Amino acid sequence: MSTSISNQTLVHLAEKYGTPLYVYNFNTIERQYKKLQSAFEGTNTRFFYACKALTNINVLKYVKSLGANIDCSSINEVKLALKAGFPAKRILYTSNGISFDEIEVAKELGVYINIDSLSNLRKFGEAFGDQYPVGLRLRPNIMAGGNLKISTGHENSKFGIPVDLLDDILTIVKAYDINVIDLHIHTGSEIKDVGVFVKGIEVLFDLLPHFPHVKVIDLGGGFKVPYKKDEQGTDIDLLAKEVFDAIKSHPNALGRSLEVWFEPGKFLVSECGTLLTKVNVLKKTKTTRFAAVNSGFNHLIRPMFYDAFHQIDNISNENGEVGNYSIVGNICETDTFAWERPMNEIKEGDILAFRNAGAYGFEMASNFNSRYKPAEVMVLNGNDALIRERDQFADLFRKQIEVL
Known part of the structure; x- marks a missing residue:
């Protein structure tokens, strides 16, 4: 079964369900998961889908059916995972800056927990002592990731307990006899250099003698996904080889039977997603041709927030003469998706497809300008189904309380 959806089919889906529309090809998710399985075959490795990338319940259920576990960044994501059918021991909860109340709920639900701060580690020890095994999210002071906004392991990052506070960590662990079973790091997103993960292993393995249990x-996620046609993503086969070579050669690995965990999010769902938009208006200045679509950063914030690149194609006119267009949105803010991008000739009413929109697309959408969130559609083995209805007017004030 092909893991791609033809432009003709995408146009048909736009006509059938309307635009803007998120379309997810579930066969692509399967392809990506099988890449991981193949590369790490024969190793003691578990994969936890970082569901913050895309939490539609159908995506969660499908990922579960493939055999993946799930990584959650909030207690509500944990509850969604349970609703999707994941058993507690296939759920990992790693959050930051959160109230200890959330950790208490996660403990009652029986999921794996990684603790992100000395404060919550102390509270955990006071509340549970050695009654419940727990993991530590550490900050390894490694700079990695596509840009600073998605780098989470450097020395000025809010994430994790700094490794240079080891003495403080050990003081708390010893005082409350905390059962630490997991050492976790996550250095960032869009990491192409597998050497970053090897550095992470060195950091964690140097700490192993202090944590006998x-x-x-857990090396986190952040595998690079190719957003441009000439880009290369993380070499997963090389990653598997380098990681396990590093583990086998480290002296602190002797006598230890360790599992290695990864938390791929974008890697699993980014390429499955396409955002379909309709061209509302063409404008021309002395230097620029604008094509304004019926979407904006209220539906896809990544280009404005991260300066992220998304391939955009005019799928209504695949053979049109190529010219440069700036693709912009329809909200009352600067929401430029692309400047001076070579595109097949665009006419009002054409359908533009934003590629690699499965991760952090709909998930970060809003109702800014009181505009509706898009519908979502899944495609599996050539069959399509609506998995989220488009907002309606009543959704804009559903939770408001009129007192005047």
Whole structure:
């Protein structure tokens, strides 16, 4: 079964369900998961889908059916995972800056927990002592990721407990006899250099002698996804080889039977997603031709927030003469998706497809300008189904309380 959806089919889906529209090809998710399985075959590795990338319940259920576990960044994501059918022991909860109340709920639900701060580690020890095994999210002071906004392991990052506070960590662990079974790091997103993960192993393995009960080394996620046609993503086969070569050669690995965990999010769902938009208006200045679509950063914030690149294609006119267009949105803010991008000739009413929109697309959408969130559609083995209705007017004030 092909993991791509033809432009003709995408146009048909736009006509059938309207635009803007998120379309997810579930066969692509399967392809990406099988890449991981193949590369790490024969190793003691578990994969936890970082569901913050896309939490539609159908995506969660499908990922579960493939055999993946799930990584959650909030207690509500944990509850969504349970609703999707994941058993507690296939759920990992790693959050930051959160109230200890959330950790207490996660403990009651029986999921794996990674603790992100000395404060919550102390509270955990006071509340539970050695009654419940727990993981530590550490900040390794490694700069990695596509840009600073998606780099989470550097020395000025809010994420994790700094490794240079090891003495403080050990003081708390010893005082409350906390059962630490997992050492976790996540250095960022869009990491192409597999050497970053090897550095992470060195950091964590140097700490192993201090944590005799550790069973898991969690290297997080952040695998690079190719957004441009000439880009290369993370070499997953090389990653598997380098990671396990590093583990086998480290002296602190001797006598330890350790699991290695990864938390791929974007890697699994980015390429499955396409945002379909309709061209509302063409404008021309002395230097620029604008094509304004019926969407904006209220539906896809990545280009404005991260300076992220998305391939955009005019799928209504695949053979049109190529010219440069600036693709912009329809909200009352600067929401430029692309400047001076070579595109097949665009006419009002054409359908533009934004590629690699599965991760952090709909998930970060809003009702800014009181505009509706898009519908979502899944495609699996050539069959399409609506998995989220488009907003309606009543949705804009559903939770408001009129007192005047």
